[in-house]
Amino acid sequence: MSVLSETETSARAWIRTEANLAGRFLAPVWPIGTFIAVNPLGGLEDLPFAGALQRAGELLGARGTMPESWFRAEHASGRITDQDLLAAMRRRGLLSAEPVRQQLGERSITEAELLLLDLHHGQEAPPPTRRLRMRSELAAADVAHAVDGLATKWCAAFLDCEQASWKMPGREQGFYAAWKRLAWRDPSVSAGTRRTLRELPHTPEDAALAALDGLQVPPEQTREYLQAHLSRLPGWAAHVRWRGEHAGDFDLLSYLAMRLSYEHALMSDANTAPPAQAHDAREPEGGAQPRASYERALDLARGLQTSAATTVRQLADAAEILERIPAGERTLIWLDAYESHYRDRLISTLSADPAPAHATRPAAQLVCCIDARSEGLRRHLEQLGDYETLGFAGFFAVAIRYRDLAGGAASALCPVLLQPSNEIHERARDGHEIVAARAVAGRRALAGAEEGFHTAKDELLSPFALAEASGWLAAPLAAAKTIAPGRYGRLRTRLLRSVVPPAPTQLSVEQGFSFEERALFAEVALTMMGLTSGFAPIVVLCGHGSSTENNPYQSALDCGACGGNRGGPNARVAAAILNGPDIRRHLAGKGIVIPEDTWFVAGEHDTATDTVELADIDLVPAGAETALGSLRSDLREAGRRLSAERCRTLPAAPAQPTSARASRHVRGRSSDWSEVFPEWGLAGNATFIVGPRTITRTLDLQRRAFLHSYDADVDPDGSALETILTAPLIVAQWINCQYYFSTVDPVTLGAGTKTIHNVVGTVGVLAGHNGDLQLGLPWQSLADGKRIIHEPMRLLAIVQAPLQRIDSLIARNTILQHLFGNEWVALAARERACDPWQRHTNHGWQPWLNAEVST
Amino acid sequence: MSHEGLSKMTKIEVVASGADAAAVRELFRTAGATGFTSLSGVSGLGHNGYHQGRLLFNEQAALEMLITVVSDEKVDAMLAGLRPLLAESSGVMFVSDTYVSRPEYFR
Numbered sequence: 001m002s003v004l005s006e007t008e009t010s011a012r013a014w015i016r017t018e019a020n021l022a023g024r025f026l027a028p029v030w031p032i033g034t035f036i037a038v039n040p041l042g043g044l045e046d047l048p049f050a051g052a053l054q055r056a057g058e059l060l061g062a063r064g065t066m067p068e069s070w071f072r073a074e075h076a077s078g079r080i081t082d083q084d085l086l087a088a089m090r091r092r093g094l095l096s097a098e099p100v101r102q103q104l105g106e107r108s109i110t111e112a113e114l115l116l117l118d119l120h121h122g123q124e125a126p127p128p129t130r131r132l133r134m135r136s137e138l139a140a141a142d143v144a145h146a147v148d149g150l151a152t153k154w155c156a157a158f159l160d161c162e163q164a165s166w167k168m169p170g171r172e173q174g175f176y177a178a179w180k181r182l183a184w185r186d187p188s189v190s191a192g193t194r195r196t197l198r199e200l201p202h203t204p205e206d207a208a209l210a211a212l213d214g215l216q217v218p219p220e221q222t223r224e225y226l227q228a229h230l231s232r233l234p235g236w237a238a239h240v241r242w243r244g245e246h247a248g249d250f251d252l253l254s255y256l257a258m259r260l261s262y263e264h265a266l267m268s269d270a271n272t273a274p275p276a277q278a279h280d281a282r283e284p285e286g287g288a289q290p291r292a293s294y295e296r297a298l299d300l301a302r303g304l305q306t307s308a309a310t311t312v313r314q315l316a317d318a319a320e321i322l323e324r325i326p327a328g329e330r331t332l333i334w335l336d337a338y339e340s341h342y343r344d345r346l347i348s349t350l351s352a353d354p355a356p357a358h359a360t361r362p363a364a365q366l367v368c369c370i371d372a373r374s375e376g377l378r379r380h381l382e383q384l385g386d387y388e389t390l391g392f393a394g395f396f397a398v399a400i401r402y403r404d405l406a407g408g409a410a411s412a413l414c415p416v417l418l419q420p421s422n423e424i425h426e427r428a429r430d431g432h433e434i435v436a437a438r439a440v441a442g443r444r445a446l447a448g449a450e451e452g453f454h455t456a457k458d459e460l461l462s463p464f465a466l467a468e469a470s471g472w473l474a475a476p477l478a479a480a481k482t483i484a485p486g487r488y489g490r491l492r493t494r495l496l497r498s499v500v501p502p503a504p505t506q507l508s509v510e511q512g513f514s515f516e517e518r519a520l521f522a523e524v525a526l527t528m529m530g531l532t533s534g535f536a537p538i539v540v541l542c543g544h545g546s547s548t549e550n551n552p553y554q555s556a557l558d559c560g561a562c563g564g565n566r567g568g569p570n571a572r573v574a575a576a577i578l579n580g581p582d583i584r585r586h587l588a589g590k591g592i593v594i595p596e597d598t599w600f601v602a603g604e605h606d607t608a609t610d611t612v613e614l615a616d617i618d619l620v621p622a623g624a625e626t627a628l629g630s631l632r633s634d635l636r637e638a639g640r641r642l643s644a645e646r647c648r649t650l651p652a653a654p655a656q657p658t659s660a661r662a663s664r665h666v667r668g669r670s671s672d673w674s675e676v677f678p679e680w681g682l683a684g685n686a687t688f689i690v691g692p693r694t695i696t697r698t699l700d701l702q703r704r705a706f707l708h709s710y711d712a713d714v715d716p717d718g719s720a721l722e723t724i725l726t727a728p729l730i731v732a733q734w735i736n737c738q739y740y741f742s743t744v745d746p747v748t749l750g751a752g753t754k755t756i757h758n759v760v761g762t763v764g765v766l767a768g769h770n771g772d773l774q775l776g777l778p779w780q781s782l783a784d785g786k787r788i789i790h791e792p793m794r795l796l797a798i799v800q801a802p803l804q805r806i807d808s809l810i811a812r813n814t815i816l817q818h819l820f821g822n823e824w825v826a827l828a829a830r831e832r833a834c835d836p837w838q839r840h841t842n843h844g845w846q847p848w849l850n851a852e853v854s855t
Numbered sequence: 856m857s858h859e860g861l862s863k864m865t866k867i868e869v870v871a872s873g874a875d876a877a878a879v880r881e882l883f884r885t886a887g888a889t890g891f892t893s894l895s896g897v898s899g900l901g902h903n904g905y906h907q908g909r910l911l912f913n914e915q916a917a918l919e920m921l922i923t924v925v926s927d928e929k930v931d932a933m934l935a936g937l938r939p940l941l942a943e944s945s946g947v948m949f950v951s952d953t954y955v956s957r958p959e960y961f962r
Contacts, residue, residue, distance in 0.1 A: 006931050013886045013936030020878045021943050205885075245877050393912070417913040524911065719911075727912030812907045814872075814945065815916045 012205035015222075019208070019253040022226035025059055026234060028242035029775060033762035034564040035555035036416050037682075039737030039824075040238075040749045040775050049794070049823040050332055057128025059231050063745040066792055068124045071334035075120070084337035084344075085119060086112055091336070094324045102321060103314050104297075105306025111321045117300050118322055118330070125290040125328040132228040135215050135274035136263050143266045148232055150189070150262050151255070152770055154179050155236050158250060159243070160761035175250035176204040179258055189266070196265035204257035211260035215267070215274045229259045234748070235773030239764060290327035293319040339793045339826070342686060347828060347837050347848050350695050350798070354833035362388040364538040364631045366603075367529065369394025369559055369567060370706040370728055371544060372685045373607045376645060378707070379700060380638035385630070388536065389693060390529050391707035393728045394543050394561040396574035397525040400424045400512065404569075405436060405505055406443045413562045413570050415731055424512040424573055429504040436503035443500050481549075481673050486664060489671025504618070507569070509576045518577045519586045525574065526592055528720040530692060530711030535598040537624050538631055541574050542603040542612060543567025546681075550673035552759045553778060557607065557681050560731050568604035572615050575600040599624050603635075608670040608679045610639035610646070610663065639663065651677050651784045676754050676780045683782055683790040685739060688732045688825075690724055691800030694833070706732045712801040712831075721801055722809050725816055729797060733825055736795040742776035743783070743792040750776040799829045803838060803845055810840075862958035865930045869921045869937065870897060871946035876919040879946075882936040883923050889961055891923040903945055924953055924961050 027042035039045065041064075044052035053064030074080050089095050089112070099110045109117075136143035157168045158175050170178035184198035201207045217225045230237040230252070237255065244251030267274060291299070297318035301307040325333060363386045368374035370391045378389035399414030401423045414420050428436030480488040513521070526532055531539075545566030546557035559567040577583055578600040587594060602615040612635045620628050640659035643666045647653040653665055669675050688706040689696060696707065708724055715721055742750030751757070751774035757765040764773040782790040797820075799806060806829055810816045819825040820840055827840035828848050837848040869879050876893065883891050897920045898908030910917050925933060934950070941948055955961060 006928060009886065009929070009932035010935035013882060013932045014939070016882060016885055017878070017936040017940045020881075021939060024943070251881075397912075399912075415912060417915050419914060722907070723911040726910045726916055730913065730916075812905045813910075813916065814903060814906070815913075 011209055012203070015205050015208050015212075016253055018222050019226060019251075019256050022223045022256075023230055023237060023241050023252045025055070025227070026230065026238040026241055028245060029235065029238040029764070029773070030242055030416070030564070031239070031762050032552055032759075032764045033555060034411075035553060036564050037556065037560055037731075037735040037738035037777075039734050040741050041737070042734070045818045045822065045824055047822060050329065052822075053332075054128075058131045059227060060234055060748055061128055061130035061231075062741075062748040063127055064741075065331040065335050066744050067127075068122075068331055068334065071331065071338060072120060074338060080334070080337050080341055082116055084341045085116060085333060087340060088333050088336035089115060089325075092333075094333075102318055104301050104304060104318060105309030105314070107304055107306050114300065114318060114321055115325060117303070118296055118325070119333060121300065121303055122296055122327060122330065123291050123299060125330070130231060132224055132231060134225075134228045134232065134263060135217075136267055136272075137228075138275045140267060140270060140272045143263065143270060143272065144232070146189075146266055147259055147262045149770065150186075151233060151236065151259050152766075152772070154183070154258060155240070155255070155773075156760050156763075156766075159239075159763045171249070174254065176207070176254040176257055179254075180207075183258075183261075190269055192269040193262075193265045196268060197261065200261055204254040207257040207261050208253060211257070211264040214264040215260070226256055229256055229263075232259075233772040235764065235775045238775060239773050293322040293326075296322050296327060335793075338791075339796070342791070342793060343796050343826070343828075344849060346687060346796070347798070349699055350837070351698060352833050353694065356692075356694060360386075361534065362386050362536045363627055364388075364540065365390060365531070365536040366540045366542055367392050367396075367531070367709075368542045368605065369544050369561060370688075370708045370732065371559065371561075371607075372682050372703050372706055374542075374544065374605065375701050375705055375707055376642045376703045377542075377605055377610070377612070377638055380641040380645075381634060382697065383641075384634040384638055387631075387634070388534075390531060390709040391693075392525065392529045392709060393731070394559040394567040395570045396541055396543070396567075397521050397528070398422070398513075398570050398573045398577070400570065400573060402426075402569045405503065406440050411563070411565050413565050413567070415561050415727060416563055417727055417730065422512045422517065424569065425508045426505045426569070427508065429506045432504045435501055436505065439500045439503040446496075446499060481671070484668075485549075485672035485675070486668030489667060492671070506616075507572055507576060509573055512573075513577070515582065518580065518583055521574070522577055522583050522587055523590055523592065524720070524723070526578075526587070527714055528723060529709040530714055531709070532592045532711075532714050535594050537595075537597050537627050538599060538601060538620075539578075540601045540603045540612075540614065540631070541571040541578075542605050543569075543571040544605040544607055546608045546679060547606050547670050548608055548678040549671055549675070551678060552757065552765055553781065556777065556781070557679060560735055561728070566604060568602065568613075568615065571602035571604065575602040575616070597621070597623055601628070606670075607681075609667045610642045611636070612639060646679070649680065649789065677784070680789055681781055682735055682739060685732075685736055685795075686791065686793050687796040687798060688729055689798045690721070690729075691798070695798075695800060710799075710801070712805070715801075718801075718805045718809055721799070721805065722813070725797075725799075725809060726813055729819075729825070730815065733795050733819060737824070738776055739782065739790050740792045740794065742781070743788060743790050746776075746779050746782070748775070750774070750782070751778040754778040754780045794823070794825060796826045796828065798837075799827065800831075800833065801829065802831045803829055806840075858954045861954035861956055863927070864924045864953050864955050864958065864961055865927055866922065866924050866949075866951050866953035867930075867933055867937070868949040868951075869941070869946060870918055870948075871921070871941070871944060873915040873917050873919050875940070875944050875946055876921060878940060879921050879937070882933065882940070883921070886925075886932040886936060887929045888923040888925050888933070891921055893922075894920040901945070901947070924955060926958070926962050 025043040027038045027040055030036040041052050041056050044055055047055060056062045056064055095112055101108050101110055102114055134144055158171060168178055170181050180200050184194045201210060212222060240250055240255045241252055294315060297315045301310045365388045366381060367390045368378055370393055381387050382389055395414045399418045399420040401410040401420045402413045403410040403425045405426045410423060412420050544559050548554050555564040558564055562570055584594050599620050601620060603612050605612050640663040643662035644657055644659045647657050647662045647665060654661060657665060669678055684704045686704045690708045690710045692711055708728055710724060746752055751765060752767045756768050758769055759765050767774055810820060820827050821842055828837045830837050838845040839848045871879055896909030897918045898906055906918050937948055
């Protein structure tokens with residue numbers, strides 16, 4: 001029988017839930033080794049976008065849009081027009097149907113002009129301020145800083161398990177037990193604090209409850225008080241949330257128990273009485289408040305030099321109009337206008353031609369990941385020949401755990417929305433076991449040498465011997481990597497091939513998937529991408545990855561649909577399944593007839609070097625060899641042209657290079673260990689287009705569009721569209737929000753500048769040597785100095801499908817109701833190519849392109 | 856209906872989104888449940904309209920049903936954790952008497 005009373009066990013369950021709920025506003029942050037782009041405000045997606053920004057401001061002090069001064073500069077440059085602003089206001093019902101005139105002194109202006117004047121000249125609202133405060137923040141700031149410092153130290157000690165030479169003892173018992181065992185021995189805290197820590201309860205529940213009691217936090221304020229703690233270091237808290245859900249050895253309750261225990265012990269030791277409120281009762285920092293509407297009206301009258309003649313009544317009337325857009329929400333109008341400027345132009349250029357692009361059989365088809373970077377490769381390849389390209393989630397619908405030839409830990413190659421249930425092994429192809437064994441031995445020898453080198457570096461005395469023994473080689477190598485990264489990269493590749501020879505391998509597809517699973521995959525994948533007829537002789541399934549050096553964020557450049565990994569193995573599995581005679585017979589029975597001379601080939605697009613490697617090409621039937629040769633040649637040329645295009649925006653790249661020079665440049669960049677801009681990744685992403693390629697084939701979308709192929713005619717029940725909208729769209733929206741919020745608030749929601757980053761194992765990076773784990777993307781992924789490369793806009797989803805079908809999918813999926821209804825994602829749709837585009841609103845579909853709005 | 860030879864227990868059934876299911880399972884564990892059953896991809900009509908069952912590529916957005924059976928003295932603790940959790944989400948909970956033949960499995 002339990003020795004605990006029912007009250008005690010109830011209190012434990014209650015505080016566990018409170019900790020869980022308190023952390024809901026934080027989206028889990030994945031370790032940087034398998035970086036997954038997430039919406040940092042994902043926990044607030046059940047709120048309208050504007051409400052979520054307000055809440056994020058109160059909780060984190062985070063900015064949710066670019067500042068008004070930035071939007072005004074964009075207006076001055078022509079990126080936003082007054083027409084865009086007026087249309088944004090009209091969509092929100094802020095303008096009367098008929099222009100209403102307003103007198104200010106001797107000037108008569110319309111309400112639209114008045115609101116425009118305020119948008120252009122109104123005093124900027126102060127940035128948001130974090131409003132929930134810990135007791136110690138209000139009574140003893142040094143204690144609050146000490147709690148943060150100690151929390152960072154112990155989080156890093158526990159989580160830096162893969163690189164640290166001295167591992168935290170007791171880790172296997174979980175964080176709280178391991179920390180409790182050591183915390184009272186920590187000489188960095190006073191003897192009095194250590195005495196308190198020595199008497200801590202055995203469970204995090206009891207420790208949190210005792211500390212909250214000591215800090216005099218009433219039960220009804222507990223959740224907000226926990227949020228005050230979580231919002232001090234949101235990066236650590238968000239990663240601990242992930243850890244709690246995935247590893248289970250360190251959860252938010254344990255983290256909070258540590259923080260609360262420190263706060264209580266340190267305040268008790270300093271004999272500081274806790275103040276009564278967790279809320280910051282003071283004015284926002286600096287005492288600044290948004291201007292009231294009457295003051296704003298007066299400001300405008302002064303600006304128009306009519307203030308002397310303006311009556312109080314006129315000002316009151318003007319203030320009533322200005323009240324429609326509170327000063328703190330003007331940036332939402334600016335954002336809407338900024339987005340519309342791009343979106344309206346994009347929508348107006350989409351093709352209304354219903355004719356298929358290929359009346360005859362194409363020479364080859366290339367199925368790429370929906371990743372926006374694929375659009376460049378597809379566009380250039382299409383210009384080189386009779387090629388058809390398609391877009392599909394880069395894991396190609398095969399959610400696998402993958403173990404490569406060298407063995408080791410398996411990687412989950414699928415979106416994080418899924419748990420992979422099929423394990424695939426890479427093994428030597430029959431007859432090639434010896435060379436495969438040499439390759440494995442070479443890889444292990446290299447890994448062993450690397451580990452030995454790092455171990456020697458980290459020991460007490462061995463670095464001296466290491467410098468003597470290897471300095472003669474290490475120094476010239478370092479110089480070569482820095483001065484001639486391209487040549488160094490080629491040399492390294494040659495050396496690597498001599499140690500790790502390329503070995504023909506195969507994947508355990510038939511062992512990893514049952515026939516039924518393979519058949520289901522094949523049917524679903526082909527139906528989802530709308531490729532159920534018209535197969536070319538060669539169909540390349542092209543995953544992607546990025547080769548960069550000395551880049552903690554390398555995983556962020558790999559495939560998001562493959563869990564932040566390279567997508568080549570998924571493409572190989574998918575191709576093997578679709579080449580299976582038994583699967584083709586099954587598909588034919590379902591009406592999907594793949595010609596006998598069609599062969600699926602796996603490929604991988606390296607987005608840093610713009611090269612495409614094809615796998616298993618020796619298996620391609622003899623009859624398709626010529627077509628394959630042409631395709632490979634054209635893929636090389638398409639890659640070179642793409643490199644030249646990318647060079648135009650990469651910092652310090654040649655301005656107008658030949659395609660050959662551009663290709664050399666991006667390869668050198670990819671091998672350069674000092675390069676902080678290896679590629680722009682998904683910077684610029686802005687739209688997610690679901691439909692046939694005919695909609696966009698004639699356009700240069702500037703690598704800003706996620707392109708998912710879809711043919712509504714082969715999906716009468718909408719199941720394929722439902723899958724697209726509830727998975728690939730979600731991944732795209734996470735990526736979009738990660739880029740958006742990292743740009744608008746690089747300090748709180750991004751990762752600041754790379755130049756001061758310190759890596760914590762495979763967990764993440766710190767800005768400097770201490771402090772919070774960084775939440776989002778580094779500034780060098782978004783901007784070149786002050787020049788912003790990523791235009792911060794929310795995602796626009798464009799879907800060509802029956803509107804009624806889309807409505808029914810939204811009605812039965814809460815996640816879609818949140819995204820579209822709460823304005824996290826805009827939605828445009830039309831049923832057929834000849835129909836006008838419609839805008840999804842909470843009041844039904846509206847024509848996308850309205851007539852010009854007058855002032 | 857006769858319950859002769861059976862032991863009375865309490866059954867707690869929770870329907871929650873896949874994203875909330877981990878928290879429910881953790882509460883079951885820490886509040887003393889010795890086991891649970893989970894059914895993923897459940898569908899149905901509820902307060903917020905029709906809920907789609909299994910989504911092909913998204914397990915987090917689908918609904919999950921979690922069922923546990925506990926002895927009566929553990930119910931209050933279980934509910935102390937579940938009530939606030941479900942108050943903040945679209946999940947629902949059913950608590951009912953049940954009878955089991957092997958009570959030692961549930962204590």
